[in-house]
Amino acid sequence: MAENKPKPKVKKNEVQMPKQDPKVRGKNFDEVALGYTKEQVLEEANRCLQCVKPKCIPGCPVEIDIPAFVKLLREEKYAEAAAELKTKNALPAVCGRVCPQEEQCQKECIVGKIGDPVSVGRLERYLADWERERGFVISNKAPSTGKKIAVIGAGPAGLTVAAELAKLGHGVVIFESLHLPGGVLMYGIPEFRLPKSIVQAEVDYIKKLGVELREGYLIGRTHTIPELLNNDFDAVFIGTGAGLPKFMGIPGEELGGVYSASEFLIRVNLMKAYAFPEYDTPIRIGKHVVVIGGGNVAMDSARSALRLGAEEVCIVYRRSRDELPARAEEVENAEEEGIICKFLASPKRFIGGEKGWVKAMECICMELGPPDASGRRRPIPIKGSEFTMDTDTVIIAVGRTANPIIQRTTKGLEATKWGTIVTDENGKTSIDGVYAGGDIVTGEATVISAMGAGKKAARAIHKYLMKKK
Amino acid sequence: MTKTELAPKLKLFEVQAPDIAAKSQPGQFIMILAHKKSERIPITLAGYDRQKGTVSFVFNEVGKTTKELGLLGEGGTIKSITGPLGNPSEIKNFGNVLCVGGGVFIAPLLLQVKALRKAGNKVTTVIGARIKDLLIYEDELKALSDKFYVATDDGSKGYKGLDFLKEILEREHFDRCLTMGPVVMMKNVCEITSPLNIQTVVTLTSIMIDGMGMCGVCRVTVGGKMFFTCVDGPEFDGHQVDFEGLINRQRLFLPEERLSSVLWELGGCNCGRK
Ligand SMILES: Cc1cc2nc3c(=O)[nH]c(=O)nc-3n(C[C@H](O)[C@H](O)[C@H](O)COP(=O)(O)OP(=O)(O)OC[C@H]3O[C@@H](n4cnc5c(N)ncnc54)[C@H](O)[C@@H]3O)c2cc1C
Ligand SMILES: Cc1cc2nc3c(=O)[nH]c(=O)nc-3n(C[C@H](O)[C@H](O)[C@H](O)COP(=O)(O)OP(=O)(O)OC[C@H]3O[C@@H](n4cnc5c(N)ncnc54)[C@H](O)[C@@H]3O)c2cc1C
Ligand code: FES
Numbered sequence: 061m062a063e064n065k066p067k068p069k070v071k072k073n074e075v076q077m078p079k080q081d082p083k084v085r086g087k088n089f090d091e092v093a094l095g096y097t098k099e100q101v102l103e104e105a106n107r108c109l110q111c112v113k114p115k116c117i118p119g120c121p122v123e124i125d126i127p128a129f130v131k132l133l134r135e136e137k138y139a140e141a142a143a144e145l146k147t148k149n150a151l152p153a154v155c156g157r158v159c160p161q162e163e164q165c166q167k168e169c170i171v172g173k174i175g176d177p178v179s180v181g182r183l184e185r186y187l188a189d190w191e192r193e194r195g196f197v198i199s200n201k202a203p204s205t206g207k208k209i210a211v212i213g214a215g216p217a218g219l220t221v222a223a224e225l226a227k228l229g230h231g232v233v234i235f236e237s238l239h240l241p242g243g244v245l246m247y248g249i250p251e252f253r254l255p256k257s258i259v260q261a262e263v264d265y266i267k268k269l270g271v272e273l274r275e276g277y278l279i280g281r282t283h284t285i286p287e288l289l290n291n292d293f294d295a296v297f298i299g300t301g302a303g304l305p306k307f308m309g310i311p312g313e314e315l316g317g318v319y320s321a322s323e324f325l326i327r328v329n330l331m332k333a334y335a336f337p338e339y340d341t342p343i344r345i346g347k348h349v350v351v352i353g354g355g356n357v358a359m360d361s362a363r364s365a366l367r368l369g370a371e372e373v374c375i376v377y378r379r380s381r382d383e384l385p386a387r388a389e390e391v392e393n394a395e396e397e398g399i400i401c402k403f404l405a406s407p408k409r410f411i412g413g414e415k416g417w418v419k420a421m422e423c424i425c426m427e428l429g430p431p432d433a434s435g436r437r438r439p440i441p442i443k444g445s446e447f448t449m450d451t452d453t454v455i456i457a458v459g460r461t462a463n464p465i466i467q468r469t470t471k472g473l474e475a476t477k478w479g480t481i482v483t484d485e486n487g488k489t490s491i492d493g494v495y496a497g498g499d500i501v502t503g504e505a506t507v508i509s510a511m512g513a514g515k516k517a518a519r520a521i522h523k524y525l526m527k528k529k
Numbered sequence: 530m531t532k533t534e535l536a537p538k539l540k541l542f543e544v545q546a547p548d549i550a551a552k553s554q555p556g557q558f559i560m561i562l563a564h565k566k567s568e569r570i571p572i573t574l575a576g577y578d579r580q581k582g583t584v585s586f587v588f589n590e591v592g593k594t595t596k597e598l599g600l601l602g603e604g605g606t607i608k609s610i611t612g613p614l615g616n617p618s619e620i621k622n623f624g625n626v627l628c629v630g631g632g633v634f635i636a637p638l639l640l641q642v643k644a645l646r647k648a649g650n651k652v653t654t655v656i657g658a659r660i661k662d663l664l665i666y667e668d669e670l671k672a673l674s675d676k677f678y679v680a681t682d683d684g685s686k687g688y689k690g691l692d693f694l695k696e697i698l699e700r701e702h703f704d705r706c707l708t709m710g711p712v713v714m715m716k717n718v719c720e721i722t723s724p725l726n727i728q729t730v731v732t733l734t735s736i737m738i739d740g741m742g743m744c745g746v747c748r749v750t751v752g753g754k755m756f757f758t759c760v761d762g763p764e765f766d767g768h769q770v771d772f773e774g775l776i777n778r779q780r781l782f783l784p785e786e787r788l789s790s791v792l793w794e795l796g797g798c799n800c801g802r803k
Binding site for chain 2: 309338
């Protein structure tokens with residue numbers, strides 16, 4: 061058990077990542093985390109113990125050989141280190157920024173037993189940025205197989221499937237319904253956490269692998285899955301995500317100033333409403349913004365609202381701090397910027413004022429009961445505890461459900477009562493030659509789990525195609 | 530792309546989009562992104578030619594996006610068009626159908642009238658506009674319809690206002706009414722048909738962004754329940770629609786829209802387009 065005995069010279073504390081000052085960054089959309097310098101990255105990389113039986117790799121949904129790339133990195137073989145990453149992960153600059161590493165690779169890190177775990181995500185980010193700034197090197201592709209696959213949706217799941225299958229020599233066409241690729245990476249996660257130029261560059265890399273991207277194609281409408289299979293394609297992958305916003309079904313949701321988080325973030329990210337009127341799509345932010353929910357989406361909405369000029373932004377969450385589903389790092393960032401969290405409260409109705417705009421919100425206080433199906437303690441309303449808050453902008457971030465159009469327009473495609481698509485462990489659906497993965501199968505999850513599902517499906521599709529005559 | 534000016538500020542575009550043309554049906558719409566910095570706007574299909582691979586639509590230059598679009602010349606290109614979106618209209622033999630179209634929506638109404646006639650219906654068509662210069666497709670609709678009426682808000686041609694509809698409905702039994710046009714007009718039609726229990730289908734024009742169910746900005750209340758116009762509609766049972774709510778939501782961004790339009794006309798926006 062030699063690997064369990066940490067070498068004495070390992071520093072207990074991780075190298076902190078430089079960040080924009082909270083007072084300054086609360087007013088701009090530039091990236092908050094600035095990335096390591098060369099010295100910092102080498103210092104952090106040197107904290108890795110190069111375990112013989114690494115615990116980090118099983119924590120990674122796409123099984124990156126973490127000790128291997130870290131070793132190359134600390135030998136300052138940057139190109140080789142980046143190439144090692146790319147063999148397993150087509151989107152490292154994205155993952156280095158948004159993966160919940162604390163729940164994955166870093167969770168079981170041996171160094172973490174005596175201090176902070178090695179900041180794998182920050183090392184990954186450094187290498188990905190190093191490579192992007194110098195221009196991508198395209199890895200060797202297998203000779204063409206003559207097979208063609210249609211990938212539906214250019215989110216992390218679809219992009220991963222496309223990259224994997226293209227490398228194996230298959231022809232791949234991605235159909236994306238929006239006018240830009242990236243899925244949530246482009247329309248959901250804000251610029252200050254994930255610059256859109258980086259998403260675009262990673263998509264460009266995938267295009268360089270030979271993948272064709274067709275934007276503005278809503279499958280189920282422009283083409284249906286049976287049409288794709290009958291015409292050009294030997295197999296189909298569905299990676300359409302969980303994009304349908306949930307509302308709460310309480311009075312006043314139709315009022316002006318009440319946005320779904322999806323609407324709010326699509327306006328701001330995809331349509332660049334923060335640059336209105338240079339860009340044509342408007343957004344209106346009041347003085348007192350309330351965000352309902354406690355996940356990453358709520359944090360992103362709150363921090364965007366602050367940057368758009370709100371005087372006060374308050375997150376209202378029905379459970380307590382311990383149950384917040386958002387990443388700890390993002391909650392910390394939000395609070396540093398001055399965002400207030402109000403726990404154990406839930407809205408009952410929105411009250412309208414002049415011209416049909418929201419003016420206040422009635423809430424009820426909650427207490428925590430026994431754990432529910434999700435394992436978190438269930439919030440129970442406290443009778444008679446209603447109170448009213450003034451607000452002129454409400455952003456509802458209480459979750460999103462599966463995009464329904466494909467399920468509604470594809471006969472024989474099995475779906476659950478929540479609208480997600482049913483697959484086996486390799487992503488195969490109830491229709492032969494049709495695979496699915498990512499949020500459309502699991503419901504809202506993470507970038508890396510969508511990519512992991514994409515990888516598995518790509519392997520299964522490859523097998524299926526090679527068997528098919 | 531080809532372009533025809535039908536009336537002041539009303540333009541007909543026919544654009545190459547073979548994949549969209551192949552699937553289009555009456556009642557559906559497309560989302561247009563004119564250029565990189567534009568808004569995405571929904572426009573109802575006014576026609577499609579599967580052989581030529583084109584779709585056509587008519588739009589009214591009301592704000593910045595539509596005015597910019599209007600400046601595109603013959604052979605110009607639109608950055609992105611997505612479609613066909615929304616559910617196709619229900620077309621079958623209903624019997625005797627009343628079609629009421631207003632303003633720019635007379636163009637897509639023509640498509641519906643053609644389809645309804647083909648399905649064997651008897652069709653009475655009423656078209657209306659603010660003033661007579663804005664009436665479009667008069668001859669085509671007159672030729673297609675069993676009965677045909679014209680109305681204008683100012684009385685410059687045909688009937689003044691829509692009150693005469695009551696008389697038509699007293700004289701004749703209708704099995705279904707279909708109306709598309711300004712929201713206030715559709716609301717008025719519904720108020721007339723509702724007491725007579727004539728099933729009335731309206732095409733709602735909520736504000737939209739993606740047009741495929743991802744943002745919820747297009748939500749409307751129909752029969753007390755929330756629906757998304759883009760994926761659940763755009764056609765709904767007019768007698769169940771909360772028109773006041775719809776009108777309120779359509780006006781939400783009026784100040785920003787005006788600002789955008791004024792800045793653009795002054796040439797003060799640096800989008801590099803004008
Ligand atoms: C605001 C926000 C913040 C988040 N933050 C994080 C984070 O920090 N870390 C993390 O790991 N995860 C985060 N997530 C979750 C993560 O983004 C998703 O789990 C992940 O993007 C799912 O990937 P996907 O490929 O399954 O779907 P998506 O990313 O949703 O992509 C689906 C794509 O398919 C397209 N599409 C849909 N229907 C059709 C159709 N019929 N035809 C053609 N195209 C279609 C959509 O336009 C979209 O581009 C966040 C999510 C949100 C909304
Ligand atoms: C399903 C549907 C079908 C439509 N079909 C047609 C059509 O065939 N021909 C036509 O001329 N118009 C049609 N419209 C309306 C058209 O989309 C708007 O006129 C257009 O968006 C105005 O944009 P603008 O920037 O030029 O004007 P703006 O200055 O932005 O707005 C002018 C008015 O247009 C409405 N509007 C603004 N933005 C949007 C938006 N993103 N989505 C919907 N409405 C908006 C508002 O009510 C506003 O008062 C349709 C709308 C919908 C929802
Ligand atoms: S336009 Fe976004 S959901 Fe309908």
